[in-house]
Amino acid sequence: MKIVIIGGTGLIGTKTTERLRKQGHEVIAAAPNTGVNTITGEGLKEALAGAEVVIDLANSPSFEDKAVMEFFEISGRNLLAAGKAAGVKHHIALSVVGTERLQDAGYFRAKLAQEKLIKASGIPYTIVHSTQFMEFLPAIAKSGAVGEAVHLSPAYVQPIASDDVADAMANVALAAPINGTIEISGPERVRMSELVARYLKASGDPRKVVTDPEALYFGARLNDNSLVSDNDPGLGHISFEQWFATAARK
Template identity: 55%
Template sequence: MKIVVIGGSGLIGTKVIANLTSHGHEAVAASPQSGVNTLTGEGLKEALVGADVVLDVSNSPSFADDDVMNFFTTSTENQLTAEQETGVRHHVALSIVGADRLPDSGYLRAKVAQEKLIRDSGVPFTIVRSTQFFEFGKAIADSATQDGVVRLSDGAVQPIASDDVARMVAKATVGAPLNGIFEIGGPEKFGMAEFARKALARVNDPREVVSDPAAPYFGTLIHEELVPGPDGHLAETRYEDWSAKN
C-alpha cells in the first residue's frame, strides 16, 4: 500500500512512516522540505499519484486564531481536491480529543473546521482524535507561564506517548475507512496542573505550578473535555514508565 504522509518530517510523521515501512508499506513523507506545499498546492497532486491513502499529521506553524484557521482549512481543501483528482481512496487526519466541545479555543475551532471539510468531501475518511502527547507537557507549562509562575487549571487530561499515537494512527491508516471518528488516549487521567508539574519535575525545572480554576488552556477553560469518551481506545504506556526511558 502506498501512503503519503502530509507532515511526514514531524514528530508523529516520522514515527508513523517508520511503523508503516516496517510493516511493508510504501510510506512517503510530503512536506515543504520534500517540495510539497499544501497551502499553495505546489507539488501536491504529483505527490499523490498512485497513492492509496493520504495521512495528514501536519500542524500550523502559528497558533494565532486566523493563521491556524487558514492553515487547516486551506491545506485540507487542497489535499482533498488533489485526492479526488488522483483517485486516493482513504483520507486519514490526526485531530484532538474534545475539539468540538471547546469552541472558545481558536486552535480547536480550526480543527473542527478541518474535520467538517473532510466529512463533507466525499472522500472515504478516518479522523483520529488524540489526547495531548507526553512530549508536550513542558510546552504546555511554557504557554501558561507568567512572571515565572505556571498557572493551569485542574481540568482533566489523559495524555499519551507519541510512540503510541504513531502506532495507533498507522493501524487506522491501513485499515478500512471508518467514515467517522476514532478516539485515542493514554491510560491515566491527570489534572492539567498536575501534568505540568510532572513534566517540569522530569527536566528539573524549578518553576512553581499553581492550580487556578480560571486559568485558560489555549484560550479556553477546561473541565472533562480533553479526555476520551467511553468508546475511546487507550494505550498502555504510563507517564512514569515513559519518563524513565526518555
C-alpha cells in the same frame, strides 16, 4: 500499498512512516522540505499519484486565530481536491479530543473546520481524535508561566505518548475507512496541574504550579470533561514515567 503522509517529517509523521515502511508499504513522507506543500499545492499531484491512503498530520506553524484557520482551510481544501483527483480510497486526519467542546479557542475552531471539510469531501475517511501528546507538556507549562510560577487548570487530561499515537495511526492506515471518528488516549487520567508539576519536578525545574480553575488553555476555559474521552477510546500503553525515562535520555 502506497501511503502518503502529509507532515511526514514531523514528530508523529516520522514515527508513522517508519512503522508502515517496516511492514513493506511504499510511504511518501510529504512536507515542504521534501517538495510537497499543501498551502501552495506544490508537489501534491505528483506525490498523490497512485496513492490509496493519505494521512494528514500537518500542523499550522502559527496558533494565532486567523493564521491557524487559514492554514487548515487552505491546506484541507487543496489536499482533499488533490486526493479526489488521484482516486485516494482512504483519507485519515489526526485531530484532538474535545475539539467540538473547545470552540472558544481559535486552534480548535480551525480543527473543526478541517474535520467538516473532510466529511463533506466524498472521500472515505477516518478522523482520529487524540488527547494531548506527552511531548506537549513543556508547551503547556510555558503557556501557563507567570514569573516563577505556572498557572494551570486542574481539569483532567489523559496524555498519550507519540509512539502510541504512531502505532494507532499506522493501524488506521491499514484498516478500512469508518467514515467517522475514533478516539485515542493515554493510560492515566490525571489533573493537568498535577501532571505538569510532576513533569517540572522530574525535569529539575524549580517553578511551582499554581492550580487555577480560571486559567485558560490556549484561550479556552476547561472543565473536567473538556480534554478527555469517555467514548471508549483506544488506550496507549506508555505511562508518563516510562515516557519521561526515555525522553530524558534524548
